[in-house]
Structure formats: C-alpha cells, structure tokens
Amino acid sequence: MKRNYLVLGGCVMAALLLTFIQMMFDSPVLSKATAKQLNDETIPLIEQNVISAASKPYEVKMLYENEQVIGVLKQEEKLDALLKSVYEEQYRDDFPDSQLALGKDVHVESTLTSLVYEDKDDEILNYLKKNDLFSVEVNQVIFSNGEHVYVKDLELFEQAKENYVASFLDEESYQTLKDGKETPSLQTYGERFTGYEIIENANYTKGFAPVSDIILTKEDAAIYFAYGMEYEEEYYTTQEYDTVQGVAWLNSMDVSSLLAINSSVLKSENQLLAIGTQLNVAKPDSPIQVKTTKEVLTEEVIYAPETQYIYDDTLREGISEVVTVGENGSKDVTYEVTYINGVWQSSAKRSEKITKNPVQEVVRVGTKVEPKIGSGVFGWPVYNPMVSCGWYCYGGHQALDVQNAYNRYDKVLASDRGVVIENSYRSINGYYMIIDHNNGYQTYYGHMSGPGFFPVGATVAKGEVIGNIGMTGLATGPHVHFEIRLNGQQVNPALYLN
Structure with a gap:
C-alpha cells in the first residue's frame, strides 16, 4: 500500500514538472528572443536569472544592442529618469533645449512571457551609461x-x-x-561662369x-x-x-x-x-x-580643302608649280560647358563665326614627257661663255671654269637634255647639280649660288635654266665648274663643246 502511494506521488510530481516546462517553452505567447535566451542560444549581456513562473503571460520590456539582448527591464520609468539625468549632466551644455533617447543601435522590444526575471534594472542602466549608448536630438538634413x-x-x-x-x-x-x-x-577668347x-x-x-x-x-x-x-x-x-x-x-x-x-x-x-x-x-x-556652367569662346582652325592638282602638258613631267598657296582659315566658336563638382561633364556648341576663310592650294603638275636620253651634242653651261680656267689649268683640274663675260651671276644652263641625279652641296664645289644623259655621259655644274632649280628625278631640256652662277664652296670669283664625264671618267669638255 505504501509503495502505491510513492508511485502515485511520483506521477503527480512528474506531471507538475511537465506542465511547468510546457508553460516555459510551448506557450504560444512566448517571444522568439525569450525562447532563444532560455535555450542559451543568445546569452544576455547582463546575467539575469529566471526566478519563477507567472500565473499567466504578461508583458516585459527587453533591451537590445543590435541583435544582442542586454536584459529585461523591470521598471521602464527608471529608463526615462536615466535619460533625463544623463542629459542634464552630460549633454545640456553642448545641446541646450534638446532631449536624449537611446542610441541608434539600442532598442526596446515589448514581449509577452510567462517567466519572472530577477531585477537587474540598475546594472542594465549602468551598462547604458558606461557605454554612452544614447542619442541626442539635433537638426537632421535630408x-x-x-x-x-x-x-x-x-x-x-x-x-x-x-x-x-x-x-x-x-x-x-x-x-x-x-x-x-x-x-x-x-x-575676347576665354571663359566665364554663367551659373551654378x-x-x-x-x-x-x-x-x-x-x-x-x-x-x-x-x-x-x-x-x-x-x-x-x-x-x-x-x-x-x-x-x-x-x-x-x-x-x-x-x-x-x-x-x-x-x-x-x-x-x-x-x-x-x-x-x-x-x-x-x-x-x-x-x-x-x-x-x-x-x-557649374561656363561659356567658352575659342578660336578653331578651318582646315583648307585638299590640294587641287591641275595637270599641264606644257610643263615637263616631274615638275610642279604652286599656283595658289593653300592656307587654313579660322572661326570663333562659343561653347557651353557643364561641370559636376569641378569635373567636366559635357560641352555644347552654341554659336560660331568665320573670321578667316580657308584657301585651297592649287598646284600645276607637269605631264609633258621630255626625252631622257641626251643628244650627245653639248652646249655651253652659261650665256656669253668665257673660260677662266681650262683643262688642267692647275694640277688635278679636270674641268672648265666658265664665266658669263657680261653678267657674272647670270643663269646656269643644262648642257644637254637628261635626268637630274644629284642636287646637293659640298664644301669644295658648293651647291652643285649632276645630270645623267643616259647615253654614257654625265655633266657636272658646281659653285652655283644656291640649290639647283630641279629636284632629283626631274627631266631637263638642253639649254634649260637649272640654277644661277655663284661662288659657293672654294671659289675666288663667280663661275661654273663644268665637267663632262663619259662612262664615269672625266673628259676635256673643250673637245665636246661647239
């Protein structure tokens, strides 16, 4: 009989324990945060024990810092008093006529529970004060x-x-x-701000x-x-x-x-x-x-049209003459330029005015084909020829020095038709030109006053003016140092001239 009472008592105690556990964990009004706390999934910052179970669910205030539970506040009016006192002690001088609230990462959440927690209000409030978890009311600009x-x-x-x-x-x-x-x-050219x-x-x-x-x-x-x-x-x-x-x-x-x-x-x-x-x-x-916006006035180039070439059959092939010198034009252009925080964003053209029209270059291009092979009959390289120094007039002088008897700086003439193969300068003979007559003969013209008039590759006619008499290089007076070469060897020009 005694054993039956003991068994019955044990059953009653087990039933009471199960009821208590069900109240704590299976109540439909128990908050998720509280359940986590009770299951030790979230450990509160302030250690706060459950001391009993309430007869029915009731509302509590739980303080959070971010997602971390600080603790359960028993008397909310203490929090209000703390905010007022901290404001008076620490914030009023810097922020007069203002008020204090909890920090941006701190919030209060109301929840229903059937658990009774021990009173840790002072520790909770001291934690807020120690870590300065407050926000002050100020102006907000949005x-x-x-x-x-x-x-x-x-x-x-x-x-x-x-x-x-x-x-x-x-x-x-x-x-x-x-x-x-x-x-x-x-x-004038430059820029000005027009707005911001x-x-x-x-x-x-x-x-x-x-x-x-x-x-x-x-x-x-x-x-x-x-x-x-x-x-x-x-x-x-x-x-x-x-x-x-x-x-x-x-x-x-x-x-x-x-x-x-x-x-x-x-x-x-x-x-x-x-x-x-x-x-x-x-x-x-x-x-x-x-x-910001700017108006910008600038000068821009108007490029001349492409060169116009006029082909002329009266002008020798390889020779060209500039009829009209080409020249770029110009125009004044006004832009509106937009910047954001000083960084260029866009430009829009507002106006333009031509200040100088471009000029198209016109060039005559010779197409006349002059025979490139000489006649083999040579003419004097100057008008009114006078030999001032003949063949071997001094050692090594394998040429004729020829002057114009009446016009010392007159023209230099091609002795026979042929193709210009050199037009250059040397320290001894100064400016010179060599014409290849494509028949074994070449003629050489030295001491000219400047570069010859024809480029390398141009065909020249017999008696055509190829430059001016001069005394560039080593010369004691104006004359043409004239050579005739046959198969690369210098020969006496006097034997070939009329």
Whole structure:
C-alpha cells in the first residue's frame, strides 16, 4: 500500500514538472528572443536569472544592442529618469533645449512571457551609461538623393555648404551670380561662369543621433561636403618646384577638388607652394552635386580643302608649280560647358563665326614627257661663255671654269637634255647639280649660288635654266665648274663643246 502511494506521488510530481516546462517553452505567447535566451542560444549581456513562473503571460520590456539582448527591464520609468539625468549632466551644455533617447543601435522590444526575471534594472542602466549608448536630438538634413546627416548648428553647416559651392568658381563670379546678376560677357577668347546650382534639394527636420554621428563644427561640415561621412585622411607634403596643378595631377585629382578640400590653405590654382606644406589629397566623394556652367569662346582652325592638282602638258613631267598657296582659315566658336563638382561633364556648341576663310592650294603638275636620253651634242653651261680656267689649268683640274663675260651671276644652263641625279652641296664645289644623259655621259655644274632649280628625278631640256652662277664652296670669283664625264671618267669638255 505504501509503495502505491510513492508511485502515485511520483506521477503527480512528474506531471507538475511537465506542465511547468510546457508553460516555459510551448506557450504560444512566448517571444522568439525569450525562447532563444532560455535555450542559451543568445546569452544576455547582463546575467539575469529566471526566478519563477507567472500565473499567466504578461508583458516585459527587453533591451537590445543590435541583435544582442542586454536584459529585461523591470521598471521602464527608471529608463526615462536615466535619460533625463544623463542629459542634464552630460549633454545640456553642448545641446541646450534638446532631449536624449537611446542610441541608434539600442532598442526596446515589448514581449509577452510567462517567466519572472530577477531585477537587474540598475546594472542594465549602468551598462547604458558606461557605454554612452544614447542619442541626442539635433537638426537632421535630408537630401533628395537619400543622403542625410545630423547637424548641431545649421548656420555653420550652411556656411560650409556655401564655401564648398564657391570653391568651384572664382570669387568674383560666385558673388556676381549669387546676387542674381550676369557675369561680364566675353570680349575676347576665354571663359566665364554663367551659373551654378546644387542639384539636390534639402529638407530640414529633427532627429536623434549619437554625438559621433553629428557634425559639430564648420570644419567637420567642410569635410562632410568634400567626402561624406566615410572619411579617411590622406596627405601630401609639398616639395621644391611643386605647383597646385602638379599636386593635383600626381594624386589623380581635379584642381578644383584639391582647392575645395584645402580651402584654408589654397586660395588659387596659381598659388606658390611653400616646401613642406601639408595638403589633403584624399579622394573626394561629396554627398551633393554642384553643377557649374561656363561659356567658352575659342578660336578653331578651318582646315583648307585638299590640294587641287591641275595637270599641264606644257610643263615637263616631274615638275610642279604652286599656283595658289593653300592656307587654313579660322572661326570663333562659343561653347557651353557643364561641370559636376569641378569635373567636366559635357560641352555644347552654341554659336560660331568665320573670321578667316580657308584657301585651297592649287598646284600645276607637269605631264609633258621630255626625252631622257641626251643628244650627245653639248652646249655651253652659261650665256656669253668665257673660260677662266681650262683643262688642267692647275694640277688635278679636270674641268672648265666658265664665266658669263657680261653678267657674272647670270643663269646656269643644262648642257644637254637628261635626268637630274644629284642636287646637293659640298664644301669644295658648293651647291652643285649632276645630270645623267643616259647615253654614257654625265655633266657636272658646281659653285652655283644656291640649290639647283630641279629636284632629283626631274627631266631637263638642253639649254634649260637649272640654277644661277655663284661662288659657293672654294671659289675666288663667280663661275661654273663644268665637267663632262663619259662612262664615269672625266673628259676635256673643250673637245665636246661647239
């Protein structure tokens, strides 16, 4: 009989235990977070024991930091009191007429449970205070592109924004356009700013943010407009001969961007840089887009049409004459150029005016075929010939020196028809020309006053003017050093001339 009572008692205790376990884990109102906690899947930051089971489910306030449970708050009014006291002690002087809330990563979640937790309110609140998990109410600026930022002083913020915008224009143009006036029209080649605007609209409201996420000073605001909130400093130390443009180029930056983020140091792209100057060269990533427009007046070349060739059968083949000298023209062109944050975006032509018409080059090209083989009968290389030094008049002189008896600097004539094979200069015979008569004979003409009149490859007629008498090279007076060569050997010209 006693054994039956013991068995019955054991069954009753087992039933009570199962009921208690079912209350804790199978209640339909038990929150997921609480279930995780009870199963040790999420360990709370504040150790807080379950001390009993409630007779029915009730609502509790659970504090989270991100997805981590801090603890169960027993008296919510203590949290309100903490926010007020911390504001008075730590925030009121810097943020007057404001209020405090939990930090951006901290939130309170209401949930139903059948468990009774021990009171750890003081430890929970001390954890919040120790880790400064609070947000203060400040101005919130929301841009139309979705960017938003928290600002302590809107006036300083607006000043920084204005400075950022102004950095993309010169000071005079910015002030003129800001006053609603037009910049002076262009009277000569150059450029002028015609407008500017911030593409994004801004909406101003109130919001809560940790102090670390709040723009507190004008300097912070300047950095924000250049880089956004994700900012990593990077500096360049100037060296001898560095220029603003050079520093920008070395660091793959636009000059206007370099000026904008170093406005306290740089005032102009032409500024001289002292050695050792620290310049911020971090790559800009502004949350706003400043659009500027310029009018640019420039001179552009109008290229002359392709050369016109006129083929002339009265002009010898291989000879050409320029009838009209070609010349490029010019025009004045006005463009509208658009920039975003100082970086070129587009150019549109607005007008153009021709200031000089181009001139087409016209060239006569000879097509007359002159026999390339000489007659074998040679004429004197000058008019009114007079031999001043004959064959071997001095040692090694295998030629005739011929003058024009009445006109010392007159023309040089081709002794027979043939093809020009050399037209050059030597230190002894000065400017010279060699004609190959394609019959075993060649003639040589030295000491001319300048280069011969025909290029290599041109065919010349007998008696045609090929240059002027001179005394270039080693010569004591104006004359033509005239040679006749037969199969490469010099022969006495006097034996072949009339």
